[in-house]
Amino acid sequence: MPSTVEPPPVVLHAKARIVxxxxxxxxxxxxxxxxxxxxLDVVRFVFPTGIEWTFRRELLETGLRVPARxxxxxxxxxxxxQVVVEFHSxxxxxxxxxxxxxxxxxLLRTYAEVAASATSS
Numbered sequence: 001m002p003s004t005v006e007p008p009p010v011v012l013h014a015k016a017r018i019v020x021x022x023x024x025x026x027x028x029x030x031x032x033x034x035x036x037x038x039x040l041d042v043v044r045f046v047f048p049t050g051i052e053w054t055f056r057r058e059l060l061e062t063g064l065r066v067p068a069r070x071x072x073x074x075x076x077x078x079x080x081x082q083v084v085v086e087f088h089s090x091x092x093x094x095x096x097x098x099x100x101x102x103x104x105x106x107l108l109r110t111y112a113e114v115a116a117s118a119t120s121s
Contacts, residue, residue, distance in 0.1 A: 009036070009037075010109045010113050011033050012106040014098055015027050015099075016030045016096040028096070030046065030098070041057050042057065043106075060107060061107055064083055072087060072089065081101070083097070085098065
């Protein structure tokens with residue numbers, strides 16, 4: 001009986017800056033997660049408080065280049081090296097800013113994992 005080995009999740013840790021009207025930004029660690037064993041099109045942003053936002057990988061990819069929105073999440077480029085992600089919930093709106101390079105690196109790793117999984121099946 002052949003065993004099926006689940007591919008490991010892709011996890012990248014990044015620093016996000018909370019955008020608000022305070023004179024200084026506050027940084028917060030964010031884990032970007034992609035689990036190819038579950039849904040090939042979904043990424044997750046996990047915050048230290050346990051809050052987790054799930055949305056399509058395509059939204060993150062598009063938002064690196066042009067403003068994009070899907071449901072309660074918006075992503076758009078901010079200058080050449082930054083990306084803004086806006087989360088809407090019944091409790092309010094949270095806006096974070098991240099460097100684009102780690103997000104791009106994360107996306108490239110997710111696509112590489114899908115390609116590796118496809119060739120090993």
